[in-house]
Amino acid sequence: MSVPRVTFDELYRRSSQYRLWSYTREELQAKREAVNNKGCLKVDERLKQLNGEVSEDLITKVTVEEELKLISFNSRRIGMLAKHLNLPSQVRATAVSFLRKFYLVNSVMEYHPKLVLLTCLFLAAKSENSFISINSFSKRIPKTTPESILKLEFEVLQSLKFTLFVHHPFRPLYGFFYDLQDVLGDEFTIEELGRVYDKARKLIDEALISDAVFHFTPPQIALACFKSIKPELVDRYLEKKFKKESKSKVKVAEAIKEEQDEGEVQDQDQDPAKASANTEAKPKKIDLYQELSRTVEECTAMIRTTQNPTKEEATDIDRKVHYCISPSLVLKRKREDTSEPSGDDTKRQRTETPATPM
């Protein structure tokens, strides 16, 4: 007897990740522009409070593009820090997710990412069951205090709308790895698939810094990571899995029926079509194939466009942001610059000055 059941697609739609943190490209752009505007207004406000002491042309506000670069740069720093602290990839990925969501609500001109990222990492460790006490966390990261990290915890939680559950592509990637062996075992050797899997898994870190996470589901991203490493593998896989029934209409109908009746748990979990954010009704199998190929292609392209600013670029933006947050420091710098001639300026630019938020 068949039991009607909730599909994994429907379950995913109930997740906060889908309900609150998935957008169209236009929506995402609009959010970032609004946040950037808010940041600019905040800087104006600060300047006003200084009663014209700091003239506006000494401060350079940053653009949406620059905000993004700085956030990407700091997302990568989370990766390095997490390694330094021996934290599992789940924690690292969640911390990156927290940081990037935080900046869909706040501007870098309000809170400097290099502080926020620490709070995100600490909170992610707790949320992913890898608790470290704040003292040992802070001790292992130079120039921090427990207070400086905890101070922003509430701000971060609030910006996250108190939703902490993040679905990452690691699990689906692992599931696809098995299914690829199953479906394409006669065309590719296990060793070859294993090598592709290892590379794809590394690529997930890049994907998590791209906007793919706001537009695509974790299984779609997982497939896109495979595709980036070995395109023909994913093409063959989708073809074999979703195109084969296209020959006769009767067969298509049967296939759909089977899928509904069977509802095999493992299979559905790995089936990206089920979790597709775009597919509303149940389309025929052949349409599903085209839809899927297109979706994975788009996702693959998006992963390729991940921001990766150079250290110099990031330092430059960093400095602008630093004075946006604490405009009065510009005066201090000017005074110091006039008293201390040459040589020191470049050095200071490279020093990462701790910025205080607001």
Add this chain to the structure above:
Amino acid sequence: MPPLYTKSKKVGEGTYAVVYLGHHTATQRPIAIKEIKAGQFKDGLDMSAIREMKYLQELRHLNIIELVDVFSSQEGDLNLVLEYLPADLEMLIKDRSILFSPGDIKSWLLMTLRGVHHCHRNHILHRDLKPNNLLLSPQGELKLADFGLARSLTSPNELLTHNVVTRWYRAPELLFESRHYTEAVDLWAVGVIFAELMLRVPYLPGRDDLDQIDVTFQALGTPTEENWSNVSSLPNYNDLKIYPEPTRSELRKRFIGATEAALDLMCGLLCLNPANRWDTERALLSGYFKESPDPTVPVDLPKLSKKE
């Protein structure tokens, strides 16, 4: 601006929070507010609070307590606004003036399993199921609450802590301090709750962790390599008294009035080997839920007798 919620009466103080009764100002809907004091903990927001918030935000289901809202007060305290559920199953079990019909027991068990099923299909373990955490709405609906120990299963290699679940409801693999357990720990707890609903007293009331092992295996038999391969390599598997598994007729004598299908389900849930223990799906599809009597509709379930 008037506050969104009012707090009227303090009703409890947990390990990490103070619980108040209150109302949603606009609708006058009664609610419970868990207030988590800011800066009370050295390491920031407490893990239990984080877990409760994290999982309840995702789990919306008729048989799981609803997280209505989360807000922060001006003092920076975190407030979890939960639906108001005035009673729990433990209170009912202890109220000797109430008689449970077989349909009542079936109804509570069904609602429990539905809630657990929803957790498990989202890969979330509750890890603290007990009558006290099964709350009851004024309309008789049962809802899983207290997700302070919950966690999601991410990868099969992860080490988990065995120090979970209130002692009397702790599965054998936890008693043996296994670090690789599964959803099956929740189903064991449901099995113990099922037995308790029939007996009206706790089924496996160990006095301490050591006694719990003895009480559990005295009732259900000591697991051996025969029915659970590699069990003897689990950390805490040593110095065990070997009890035989209870015979069917012994179980019939202990659970008078239980049908064969009810005993099948209970034994499936209380299967010593977690690999063979029934999952929520098998339990929900068991003969027990198909045979008569039908589960009592929630509004007709027994309520606490009014005292004071």
